[in-house]
Amino acid sequence: MERVYTVQEVANLLKVGYRTVLDQINLGRLEAYQISNRYRISESSVLRYLSANKVKRVAI
Numbered sequence: 001m002e003r004v005y006t007v008q009e010v011a012n013l014l015k016v017g018y019r020t021v022l023d024q025i026n027l028g029r030l031e032a033y034q035i036s037n038r039y040r041i042s043e044s045s046v047l048r049y050l051s052a053n054k055v056k057r058v059a060i
Helices: 007-014 018-026 043-052
Strands: 004-006 033-035 038-042
Touching: 004 007, 004 043, 007 018, 007 038, 007 043, 018 038, 038 043
Parallel strands: none
Antiparallel strands: 004 038, 033 038
């Protein structure tokens, strides 16, 4: 089963703020799904985001 991250975990991985990750989700740049009032982001979504934005990869 694929790893799933919280917004805070993705923020830590990308070394950006929590709000930045939420902004990227709301802009449709980072694919996420919502459970109740919380977002979850799959590992493949994070990798697609990194690839599309030519951001240096980090160890996951």
